[in-house]
Amino acid sequence: MKNSRALVMLAFALLAGLAAVVLASRWLLQTSSSAVTPVAVAAGAVNLGEPLTQGQLRTINWPTGSVPPGAFTDEKALEGRVVLASLAPGEPVLESKLAPIGTKGGLSAVIGSGHRAITVRVNDVVGVAGFALPGNYVDVIVNTQQAGKTDTQQSISKIVLEKILVLAVAQQVSRDDTAPKVVNAVTLEVTPDQAEKLDLARSVGTLSLVLRNQVDKQTPSTDGATKLTLFDMPASAPVAEPVHPVRAKYAARPAAKRDCVGVLSGVTGSVECF
Template identity: 35%
Template sequence: MRAIFGLVLIVGVALAGGAVMMAKNYIADYQQALATERSTHQEVVPLTDVYVASHPLRYGEPLTKKDVRKVRWPKAAVPEGAFTDLDALVPAQPDRARVVLRAMEKDEAILAVKVTGPGEDAGITSQLARGMRAFAIRVDVATGVSGFLRPGDRVDVYWTGDPGRATEGGRGDITRLIESRVQLIAVDQTASDDVSGATIARTVTVSVLPEQVAALAQAQSSGKLSLALVGAGDDTVAQPIEVDQRALLGLDVLKPRFEETKPEVCTIRTRRGSEVVEIPIPCTN
């Protein structure tokens, strides 16, 4: 009886060991297959870490770690200026925090152009490229495109004034395109493009080169500046344009008409034999 019990015990232990080995081999094969599949996917679409907004962000908000989250992004499609390092995006020092420059929606990639540098504020100076200057232009409802201007828009600048030729036979006031595709960086005291509805501004601030500042300052002091909004997808460059009062009214092409009057000639007829001769005489009437 003991021999039978011992035999059964040995057989049971052997079966249990075999089951354990089979399960272990199955798990090992599954893990190997899973690792192979993962490595295959990684080779097909290489991924990298990119930081995106964890919730909607608005202009002027300081950027903190709770405002961003890490996602896997295809390496070949990473936007230029995207952040892949959390310490570079959100410095550990509170006084080095970045500030949002452009409104961002949830899960939108955070780019360098949408935030300030570490420790910088969201003022106008952070939006000026190297070598550019900020210049303010006075506008009203007519010259400011009825209040539909927004920071980031591009406009053409027209000057209207009398260049000193308003004399007899002169052209009077003229309107001339002086700057094309100038970028707006602020409307009144607002530098954010997160604006809803039309706002009647009194001034707009543009980003221009120093020589353009001189031209705009001279134009603003000697005449009236008007802005024309350029379409968002329009990359054409406007040609030189100038219109004066005479050209506007078509006076340069219209010439006065004078009817030619022939001098009146009076004659008398005299017969000389068979020939009739007309002799001119002074007209008495």
């Protein structure tokens, strides 16, 4: 009798424990599912200006309280969108890193609104020894001939454009590479006014790029460097025009009045003045 009661109590305890485990697991499952949100992330590395495809995306569970603003929960909404910045594997795809809907892939997708892309020819010196990489900022210097007031020309170097974004070097647009690359062309992002200045500058002289700090926003005004300012020479005085001597004009003086008398000698006559 006692054994049967013990067996009943043991069976009841086992059933109660099993029910508690099932209820606890259900509660944890419901709690965990409500605390996470599916977020679309990059399945692998995605380069700048590249359109997204289904194979480049995957969905992971992200804590609901820390979902980044602009994240996507549906991978299909991202198909064909072009990225404006390189994505690392597992990085969430955000609206702020995407070009507007309908934008085609390539360099044109990363050009800012109201800006243009212009390419200038460079060499290992002009291109800052290959350290002018996509994503860097440069100043543009032109060296040309400056006409003086006396119709003489002198060389001058002047910064014509400041804080210009490098979009690409040759055909490379990736901003993740930090190794210097010596190329023969650099593509810059400029406004229409700056594009006109740059096109004129490269037609009247030679260009040089000056690499600058990416966070430096100062734009000091300069007068340009000439041979005179380079060697600290004073500006030459204006050449005075030669003075030609004025020749005096002499007027014929009238003959002085004299007293004259006629002299008759025989058959001949003459006039004598004194």
